[in-house]
Amino acid sequence: MTHLPDSISALIAALTRLPGIGPRSAERVALHIVQTDNASVRHLAEAILHARQTVQLCTVCGALTEASPCRTCTDTRRDASLICVVERPVDIFSIEKSGTFRGKYHVLGGKISPLNGVQPEDLRIADLERRLASEPVREIILALGTDVEGDATAFYIAKVLTRPGLSISRIAHGLPAGSGLEAADELTLSHALSGRREMK
Amino acid sequence: MTHLPDSISALIAALTRLPGIGPRSAERVALHIVQTDNASVRHLAEAILHARQTVQLCTVCGALTEASPCRTCTDTRRDASLICVVERPVDIFSIEKSGTFRGKYHVLGGKISPLNGVQPEDLRIADLERRLASEPVREIILALGTDVEGDATAFYIAKVLTRPGLSISRIAHGLPAGSGLEAADELTLSHALSGRREMK
Numbered sequence: 001m002t003h004l005p006d007s008i009s010a011l012i013a014a015l016t017r018l019p020g021i022g023p024r025s026a027e028r029v030a031l032h033i034v035q036t037d038n039a040s041v042r043h044l045a046e047a048i049l050h051a052r053q054t055v056q057l058c059t060v061c062g063a064l065t066e067a068s069p070c071r072t073c074t075d076t077r078r079d080a081s082l083i084c085v086v087e088r089p090v091d092i093f094s095i096e097k098s099g100t101f102r103g104k105y106h107v108l109g110g111k112i113s114p115l116n117g118v119q120p121e122d123l124r125i126a127d128l129e130r131r132l133a134s135e136p137v138r139e140i141i142l143a144l145g146t147d148v149e150g151d152a153t154a155f156y157i158a159k160v161l162t163r164p165g166l167s168i169s170r171i172a173h174g175l176p177a178g179s180g181l182e183a184a185d186e187l188t189l190s191h192a193l194s195g196r197r198e199m200k
Numbered sequence: 201m202t203h204l205p206d207s208i209s210a211l212i213a214a215l216t217r218l219p220g221i222g223p224r225s226a227e228r229v230a231l232h233i234v235q236t237d238n239a240s241v242r243h244l245a246e247a248i249l250h251a252r253q254t255v256q257l258c259t260v261c262g263a264l265t266e267a268s269p270c271r272t273c274t275d276t277r278r279d280a281s282l283i284c285v286v287e288r289p290v291d292i293f294s295i296e297k298s299g300t301f302r303g304k305y306h307v308l309g310g311k312i313s314p315l316n317g318v319q320p321e322d323l324r325i326a327d328l329e330r331r332l333a334s335e336p337v338r339e340i341i342l343a344l345g346t347d348v349e350g351d352a353t354a355f356y357i358a359k360v361l362t363r364p365g366l367s368i369s370r371i372a373h374g375l376p377a378g379s380g381l382e383a384a385d386e387l388t389l390s391h392a393l394s395g396r397r398e399m400k
Contacts, residue, residue, distance in 0.1 A: 004293060007251040014355045017240070018229045018281075028382070029218045031290045033248055034255040034264060040217070041252040045245040047214040048233055051207040052241040055234040064234060066205045066295040090231045093204060 008034060009066060013094055044108060057089065060131070062107030062124055064089040072105055079103040080151065081138040085128065085157065087111050091181040095143060098189035103141075106131065111153040141196055142170040145181065160197040169196040208234060210372040236245040256288065260331070262307030262324055264289040272305055278359065279303040285328065285357065287311050287345060292382040295343060298389035303341075311344060311353040320356055332361065341396055342370040345381065358399040 004012070008030050015026035033041055058064070058070035065071065070093070072078060082103025086092055092105050092154070097149065108123040135186045142157060144150040171192040203210070215226035233241055257263070258270035271317050272292070273279060282303025286292060292305050308323040321322065331337065342357060344350040358368045371392040384392070 003271060003296060005251075005255055005264060007254045007266060008245075008264070009267065013206040014244045018244075019232045020225050020228055025220050028220055029250065031264075031293070032219045033290065034251050036252070038252060041248060044214045044218075045248045047207075047211040048241060048245045048248075051205075051211040051230065052236075052238060055205055056208045064208070064231075068206060071203060093231075096203060137370040165206060171202050 059109075061105045062089060062109060062127075063092050063105055077102075081136050081137075081143065083128070083135075083137050084141045084143050085129065086143050086181065087150070088181075090096050091143065094181045094184060095189055095193070097171045098193065100190045101141075103139075105136075108144075108153070111149045112156055113149045119153075119161075123153070124180065125157060125160065128157075132163070132166065138165065139167040139169065141193070142168065143181065143192075144157050144170070144197075154199070170199055171196050246341075257307075259376060261290060262327075263292050263305055278304075281336050282338070282341065283328070283331065283335075283337050284341045284343050286343050286381065287350070287374075288381075291343065294381045294384060295389055295393070298386045298393060300390045300393050301341075303339075304335075308344075308353070309351040313349045314354055320360075323353070325357060325360065329361065332363070332366070338365065338369040339369065340367065341379065341393070342390075342399075344370070354399070368399050370399055371396045390393045 001155075011030040011033065012023070013027045015021050015029055015032045016023055018026075021029070023186050029174070031180060033044075054066045055064050056066070056068060058065045058068045058073055060073045064072045079102050082101075084095060084101055084103055085106045085107050085108060086095070087110060095101050095105075106124065106128050109127065110118050111125055112118055112120055112123065128140075140157075140161060142154045144154050152179055154170050158170075161168060168196070171189075209232065211230040212223070213224045215221050215229055215390050216223055218226075218251045220230070233244075233277065241293060254257045254268070255264050256268060258268045258273055260266045260269045260273045263272060279302050282301075283306050284295060284301055284303055285306045286295070287308055287310060292307070295301050295305075306324070306328050308328075310318050312318055312320055312323065328340075330373055335337075340357075340361060342354045344354050354370050358370075361368060381389070
């Protein structure tokens, strides 16, 4: 009945798999694409492929970067005594936007979640321990989500990493309960960073 | 400060040019793309290019199609005595979804808009007149938007196409004032088609 050309239906199906793009929105984008000038469409497709091909994970901190080690890891103006631990690479961008953190980062790559089969050894915790041995780290800030798994992960890391001369804190108020970092605005994250509390 | 890798920023810029995709939504999609498996990303880029390359305009009615003439024009089960005139190719899909029209289509390619430099001769009105000479058309239904330009275009076409034995109508209530066809739901379009009124 609807009889959209097959290639448009296929494009809609591919677009619907993107986050936040529903069927209606995908249809609108697809119909726009087939009616836009060739150059713009090619530019979009190339931007997609180029981004996917050039972006990799930093071997030191796990951030998204085009060159490893990433710009944050190699930036000597950043405070190497401070490491902010986040769950996912995109969380770094959320914190950078708040403009209140000038230390280094470490991406865990997830959070401890026995129900989903994620154990501590699946996270980049051993890498973090190696960094503690080789870098002049004096404080670790855990910037994890406030859900049960985020709590469990924070407590686990605080326990595992405890050593003399190392302060371990967790970002404080501002994060709405049960949500991740990406939904927080700059001010909320700024408050959360400055209000961090020491874990023992 | 934000220091997203350049290729991600470029991708966000390209995505923001799509309809209904704001900066926040584009960022979310871009960060998803660089962290998704290569095959899915390549599939998306290819779907975009393939759709743009294979979809063309039907030389008869102006619809989006992969083969010209399109499936609607070549479908002998459809009523060739009835032509529904729409502004844009995508409007055909909106009407097809309502499931209440079994005639043929004709896409104008726009609406008369002196302010935007669109004159009657810029639209596919002469093509429509040629179809009237070669096809057994008895009724034309004008399914244009309800804004001032849509009104002007409808009246212009009704005046130009008037000839003995040809009924010219315009779809009726259901279309919210000042909006185009794409925002209407199936039922509204169904009402509008059945409630059409004769123009003289």
